[in-house]
Amino acid sequence: MKRALQIxxxxxxxxxxxxxxVLLFINADxxxxxxxxxxxxxxxxxxxxxxxxxxxxxxxxxxxxxxxFGKGWLETGGCDTRNKILYRDLVDAKVNDTCKVVSGxxxxxxxxxxxxxxxxxxxxxxxxxxxxxxxGDAWQKGAQQLTAAxxxxxxxDPLELLAVDxxxxxxxxxxxxxxxxxxxxxxxxxxxxxQVAVKKKYKLWVTQAEKDAIINVISSCPAQTLPRPxx
Numbered sequence: 621m622k623r624a625l626q627i628x629x630x631x632x633x634x635x636x637x638x639x640x641x642v643l644l645f646i647n648a649d650x651x652x653x654x655x656x657x658x659x660x661x662x663x664x665x666x667x668x669x670x671x672x673x674x675x676x677x678x679x680x681x682x683x684x685x686x687x688x689f690g691k692g693w694l695e696t697g698g699c700d701t702r703n704k705i706l707y708r709d710l711v712d713a714k715v716n717d718t719c720k721v722v723s724g725x726x727x728x729x730x731x732x733x734x735x736x737x738x739x740x741x742x743x744x745x746x747x748x749x750x751x752x753x754x755x756g757d758a759w760q761k762g763a764q765q766l767t768a769a770x771x772x773x774x775x776x777d778p779l780e781l782l783a784v785d786x787x788x789x790x791x792x793x794x795x796x797x798x799x800x801x802x803x804x805x806x807x808x809x810x811x812x813x814x815q816v817a818v819k820k821k822y823k824l825w826v827t828q829a830e831k832d833a834i835i836n837v838i839s840s841c842p843a844q845t846l847p848r849p850x851x
Contacts, residue, residue, distance in 0.1 A: 665845045666813045666838050673816070674825040678760040689755050689763075690772030701776045705749050709783035710737060729811070730788040732804035748786040751775065752811065753818045756794030762824040770822070779847065780818050798829040801837070809841035817846045 693701040699719035707713045710724030722739045726747050737747050755763075755775060763771055774780060792800045797815060801808050812834045819826060826834070838844055 664842050666816055669820050670816050675828055681760055684759040689775035694776045702749050705781045705783050726783055728785045729807045730784045730802040745786045747783050748789040750782050750784045750789045752780055752814045754794040757796050774822050796830045798833040808837050809844040812837045813844050814847050
């Protein structure tokens with residue numbers, strides 16, 4: 621009788637152990653340490669491009685001025701870059717006979733609000749043209765090694781430019797993705813994708829914190845692609 625009881629207990633222990641092992645096998649993933657976003661194995665066009673960029677710290681900002689990227693907007697065909705971008709980005713843009721955009725409506729990508737644009741000394745700054753990769757940031761991450769002509773091209777490249785809310789542009793200043801993202805969250809994926817495209821085109825680098833921030837954004841939109849701008 622005592623021996624039969626021991627056998628039943630042994631069988632019960634074996635069954636319990638087997639059940640535990642099966643459960644551990646089924647839920648093996650839950651025992652794996654969480655991976656930070658920067659180590660994500662997910663791959664898409666933006667992440668693939670980002671992974672081609674060199675990762676290192678900022679260079680000193682010594683010698684940086686706006687003039688290092690040219691003296692204002694380039695003018696071609698009688699139209700300057702600012703007005704070309706306004707015409708591209710505004711809805712119902714009206715242009716005068718000197719190729720200046722005089723009115724239109726911006727569906728602002730940074731804030732998500734609509735801004736009515738009217739040209740004038742006290743109204744034009746409501747909409748500004750943002751360098752998506754801030755020129756100060758570009759200067760500290762490789763643009764110092766570009767030629768003057770290349771830096772001027774960068775500052776006037778439609779890929780690098782967006783018409784945006786003036787106040788949001790001022791708040792961004794020279795920030796990268798690690799320190800500033802558009803308040804309009806649905807636009808953040810497009811925003812960092814454009815930054816990556818610009819940095820890849822001009823062979824600029826990123827910091828580790830910046831790369832981590834970009835991957836964190838892109839993890840929520842794996843189908844995001846690099847921009848193909850037109851102007």
